[in-house]
Amino acid sequence: MATGRTERPTQRGRGIPEATVARLPLYLRALSALSERGVPTVSSEELAAAAGVNSAKLRKDLSYLGSYGTRGVGYDVEYLVYQISRELGLTQDWPVAIIGIGNLGHALANYGGFASRGFRVAALLDADRAVTGQRIAGMAVRHMDDLEQIVREDHVSIGVITTPAPAAQEVCDRLVAAGITSILNFAPTVLSVPEGVDVRKVDLSIELQILAFHEQRKSGLDPVAGPVPGRPSKPGERGDLPEVMPA
Amino acid sequence: MATGRTERPTQRGRGIPEATVARLPLYLRALSALSERGVPTVSSEELAAAAGVNSAKLRKDLSYLGSYGTRGVGYDVEYLVYQISRELGLTQDWPVAIIGIGNLGHALANYGGFASRGFRVAALLDADRAVTGQRIAGMAVRHMDDLEQIVREDHVSIGVITTPAPAAQEVCDRLVAAGITSILNFAPTVLSVPEGVDVRKVDLSIELQILAFHEQRKSGLDPVAGPVPGRPSKPGERGDLPEVMPA
DNA sequence: CCTACTTTGTGCGTACGTTCACAAAAGCCT
DNA sequence: AGGCTTTTGTGAACGTACGCACAAAGTAGG
Ligand SMILES: NC(=O)c1ccc[n+]([C@@H]2O[C@H](COP(=O)([O-])OP(=O)(O)OC[C@H]3O[C@@H](n4cnc5c(N)ncnc54)[C@H](O)[C@@H]3O)[C@@H](O)[C@H]2O)c1
Ligand SMILES: NC(=O)c1ccc[n+]([C@@H]2O[C@H](COP(=O)([O-])OP(=O)(O)OC[C@H]3O[C@@H](n4cnc5c(N)ncnc54)[C@H](O)[C@@H]3O)[C@@H](O)[C@H]2O)c1
Numbered sequence: 101m102a103t104g105r106t107e108r109p110t111q112r113g114r115g116i117p118e119a120t121v122a123r124l125p126l127y128l129r130a131l132s133a134l135s136e137r138g139v140p141t142v143s144s145e146e147l148a149a150a151a152g153v154n155s156a157k158l159r160k161d162l163s164y165l166g167s168y169g170t171r172g173v174g175y176d177v178e179y180l181v182y183q184i185s186r187e188l189g190l191t192q193d194w195p196v197a198i199i200g201i202g203n204l205g206h207a208l209a210n211y212g213g214f215a216s217r218g219f220r221v222a223a224l225l226d227a228d229r230a231v232t233g234q235r236i237a238g239m240a241v242r243h244m245d246d247l248e249q250i251v252r253e254d255h256v257s258i259g260v261i262t263t264p265a266p267a268a269q270e271v272c273d274r275l276v277a278a279g280i281t282s283i284l285n286f287a288p289t290v291l292s293v294p295e296g297v298d299v300r301k302v303d304l305s306i307e308l309q310i311l312a313f314h315e316q317r318k319s320g321l322d323p324v325a326g327p328v329p330g331r332p333s334k335p336g337e338r339g340d341l342p343e344v345m346p347a
Numbered sequence: 348m349a350t351g352r353t354e355r356p357t358q359r360g361r362g363i364p365e366a367t368v369a370r371l372p373l374y375l376r377a378l379s380a381l382s383e384r385g386v387p388t389v390s391s392e393e394l395a396a397a398a399g400v401n402s403a404k405l406r407k408d409l410s411y412l413g414s415y416g417t418r419g420v421g422y423d424v425e426y427l428v429y430q431i432s433r434e435l436g437l438t439q440d441w442p443v444a445i446i447g448i449g450n451l452g453h454a455l456a457n458y459g460g461f462a463s464r465g466f467r468v469a470a471l472l473d474a475d476r477a478v479t480g481q482r483i484a485g486m487a488v489r490h491m492d493d494l495e496q497i498v499r500e501d502h503v504s505i506g507v508i509t510t511p512a513p514a515a516q517e518v519c520d521r522l523v524a525a526g527i528t529s530i531l532n533f534a535p536t537v538l539s540v541p542e543g544v545d546v547r548k549v550d551l552s553i554e555l556q557i558l559a560f561h562e563q564r565k566s567g568l569d570p571v572a573g574p575v576p577g578r579p580s581k582p583g584e585r586g587d588l589p590e591v592m593p594a
Numbered sequence: 595c596c597t598a599c600t601t602t603g604t605g606c607g608t609a610c611g612t613t614c615a616c617a618a619a620a621g622c623c624t
Numbered sequence: 625a626g627g628c629t630t631t632t633g634t635g636a637a638c639g640t641a642c643g644c645a646c647a648a649a650g651t652a653g654g
Contacts, residue, residue, distance in 0.1 A: 119641060125556040129535065143601065152537040156604095156643050163603055171602040172650040188556050189563030196555070203457050207450040208551070213535065219555050257562055258555065281565060282558040284551075288376065288460065290399040298561045300554050304455070304531075307547050308443070308466050308505065309372040309435050311529040314545045315504055316436030318528060366611060390631065403613055403634095410633055418632040419620040 116187070120161040126151045127158065128184045134177050143174035195222035197256045197280075199271050200263030201231050201241050204286055208262065209236045222254040227267070244274075251278040258282045265289045272299075363434070367408040373398045374405065375431045381424050390421035442469035444503045444527075446518050447510030448478050448488050451533055455509065456483045469501040474514075491521075498525040505529045512536045519546075 130150035134142055144162075148155035162168060162175070165187050169175045185191055196214070198205050201224050208214075209224050224241045226232055232243040242250060250256065259275040261268050261283060268287035275283060276297055285291055285301045293299055377397035381389055391409075395402035409415060409422070412434055416422045432438055443461070445452050448471050455461075456471050471488045473479055479490040489497060497503065506522040508515050508530060515534035522530060523544055532538055532548045540546055 117640075121557055121560050122553070124560075125550075125553040126537070128556075129552075130537075144603095145601085150537070152539070154643060156645090157641090159601090159603060160642085167603070169602050170650065171648075172600045172652085174601070187560070189559040190556065192563075194555070194559050194562070203454040207454040210450050211551075213552055214555075217552060217556065218559070219552075258558055282562045284554055284558060290373070290377075290397070292399070296565065298558055300558060302549055302551065302554060303372075304458075304549065305376075305460055305464060305466075306369070306372040307531055307549060308441070308461075309375075309437065309464065310368055311505055311531060311545055311547060312436040312441050312465070313368050313371075313434070315441070315529045316439075318543065364611075391633095392631085401613065403615090404611090406631095406633065407612085414633070416632050417620065418618075419622090419630045421631070 116164045120164055121188075123151070123153065123157075123161055124184050124188055126153070127161070128181065128188070128190075131177055131181045131184070135181055139177055141170075141174045141176055142180075144169070147175065190218045192218065194219050194258055195254050195256045196220065196258045196260060197223040197225060197247075197250065197254075197275075198260045198262060199225045199244075199247075199275070200261060200267070200287075201226045201234075201236065202262065202264075205262040206236060208260065209239065219258070222256050223250045225250070227263075247274060248278045251275075251280060256280060258284065260284045260286070261291075262286045363411045367411055368435075370398070370400065370404075370408055371431050371435055373400070374408070375428065375435070375437075378424055378428045378431070382428055386424055388417075388421045388423055389427075391416070394422065437465045439465065441466050441505055442501050442503045443467065443505045443507060444470040444472060444494075444497065444501075444522075445507045445509060446472045446491075446494075446522070447508060447514070447534075448473045448481075448483065449509065449511075452507075452509035453483060455507065456486065466505070469503050470497045472497070474510075491518075494521060495525045498522075498527060503527060505531065507531045507533070508538075509533045 127147065130147055131142070133150070134147075144155045144159045148158040151158065159169075162180070165183055168180055168183055182191075196219050198208055198221060201209065205224065205226070209221060214221055221237075221239065224236060224239055225244055225247060226241050227244045229243065232241045234241050257280060259280045259282070261271055261275075263271050265287040266289075268285060268289045269291055272283060272285070272291045272293065276293055281297050283291065283293070283297065283299045285299055286303075288303055288305055291299050291301075374394065377394055378389070380397070381394075391402045391406045395405040398405065406416075409427070412430055415427055415430055429438075443466050445455055445468060448456065452471065452473070456468060461468055468484075468486065471483060471486055472491055472494060473488050474491045476490065479488050481488050504527060506519075506527045506529070508518055508522075510518050512534040513536075515532060515536045516538055519530060519532070519538045519540060523540055528544050530538065530540070530544065530546045532546055533550075535550055535552055538546050538548075
């Protein structure tokens with residue numbers, strides 16, 4: 101999962117738990133599908149199944165938003181779509197800027213799924229003059245020189261970083277300086293940002309490594325005990341590894 | 348964060364907490380950078396800073412792997428790189444198949460960062476005959492007809508789904524039937540899989556929605572309270588839609 | 595109106611994750 | 625060798641998350 105530093109001990113007063121916030125989009129998606137099929141109401145059991153979660157969890161999550169269900173009946177689909185959208189801030193428009201129009205930036209720029217939920221690609225930016233000026237998905241790639249102006253004029257508040265890792269921190273700093281307070285980072289680096297700026301990351305490599313970990317477990321063999329690169333080795337050492345044998 | 352269904356109550360005995368597993372790749376990346384710079388040892392404080400976590404957490408995480416540090420000194424970089432790699436299963440090769448070579452599949456296929464950690468793109472697959480046969484990154488796109496054979500012959504154990512959402516479950520089922528037990532899903536759908544198969548998802552749209560939620564909070568205004576679409580309302584009816592006015 | 599049934603909203607026990615804080619271990623210097 | 629410094633490894637306290645199970649609230653039918 102791409103988990104970023106959006107975490108806080110959990111907000112005060114009216115705060116919705118972070119774990120819940122992360123699931124709301126899931127519910128919203130399931131509800132949208134129901135809505136399109138013209139389904140008027142849905143029970144927590146059905147909705148939970150569609151979202152792939154436990155129904156008690158779903159009910160608790162929804163209860164943070166308010167008491168929007170009807171006992172004996174379920175939830176009104178349209179009404180709940182609206183409430184969740186509102187809570188997530190999707191009733192307003194969020195202009196997004198994509199920085200680094202290479203392989204990945206290209207794919208994102210061409211991606212239609214963005215617009216669907218109030219996220220609008222407002223600008224594509226790159227530092228390479230061989231790239232700037234190109235038109236992608238009907239939009240000209242602008243040069244990084246124009247960053248500050250673009251952010252200001254288009255009220256961009258979300259930046260997506262798809263530059264190579266070594267450039268990411270620098271780009272991030274510029275985005276922050278330009279006034280952006282939410283960043284989605286695809287570069288495999290830890291970004292450091294001042295208080296008040298949220299960073300979330302999407303890291304393919306980490307996801308694969310987590311899968312590999314479990315895959316290895318499944319294949320029975322414990323973490324391959326093999327020739328170990330000599331321990332830091334003080335004086336004396338135990339040479340080899342644990343040597344766990346699972347029967 | 349893309350969080351998938353890799354969760355389990357936590358393994359028995361020798362089990363490493365899921366949260367820890369998710370951070371190991373982060374430590375590994377930081378350590379690799381240190382290793383390249385020729386740094387021989389690192390303290391938990393330094394490594395934690397590089398990975399963007401609390402040092403106590405880092406030490407506890409590492410302690411699950413074993414007692415690999417030296418008090419008063421820190422951790423031997425090379426040794427720790429090896430231990431984490433081994434634990435994650437990166438000392439072996441993981442052939443990966445990418446299914447759905449469109450915008451995103453293309454970008455992934457061209458991406459070099461894969462190979463770096465033992466993940467090898469073994470096959471590119473698509474259902475569209477206009478796509479199959481094309482060469483991408485020196486590799487021919489194969490047709491879905493060959494899926495089972497490819498999985499068998501190349502020992503593919505990890506599948507990456509980059510098809511449109513409506514096709515994802517069907518593709519997933521075929522992957523599972525072919526023997527794949529780890530799936531990374533980029534399509535915005537909940538996949539259902541049998542016990543024993545791990546699915547992790549990467550969902551851009553969810554990440555943006557989480558950012559929007561926090562962004563909205565930061566902009567002061569609570570979730571725009573405005574004229575609400577008439578509550579579900581018993582009998583029939585429900586008024587009209589949102590009509591939010593953000594002042 | 596009253597009874598039977600459905601489904602929400604939530605209290606509560608449990609498990610999991612994070613952080614503090616410190617004893618114990620190791621190196622270093624005299 | 626002993627004392628001083630550094631830094632690990634972990635016990636314990638706290639906070640967050642999960643899911644069961646059930647009362648309360650609603651619908652439906654007579
Ligand atoms: N391609 C993938 O499938 C993939 C997958 C996972 C992660 N990533 C990560 O995403 C990032 C982009 O990957 P990619 O394959 O698109 O790389 P790429 O090299 O194709 O594209 C990077 C783009 O960023 C631009 N750039 C470089 N420095 C810049 C700067 N300082 N300011 C603005 N733009 C700058 C370059 O001109 C280039 O157009 C990398 O960090 C990569 O590790 C990519
Ligand atoms: N492009 C992005 O930046 C982006 C971002 C986030 C999520 N996604 C998601 O990733 C997925 C792919 O996006 P995309 O933009 O690459 O779409 P795309 O339409 O460009 O590519 C999809 C590819 O999948 C192939 N395909 C369709 N049905 C198939 C099947 N049954 N078996 C095998 N192959 C099949 C198609 O032939 C096509 O080549 C979508 O689910 C999308 O929502 C894309």
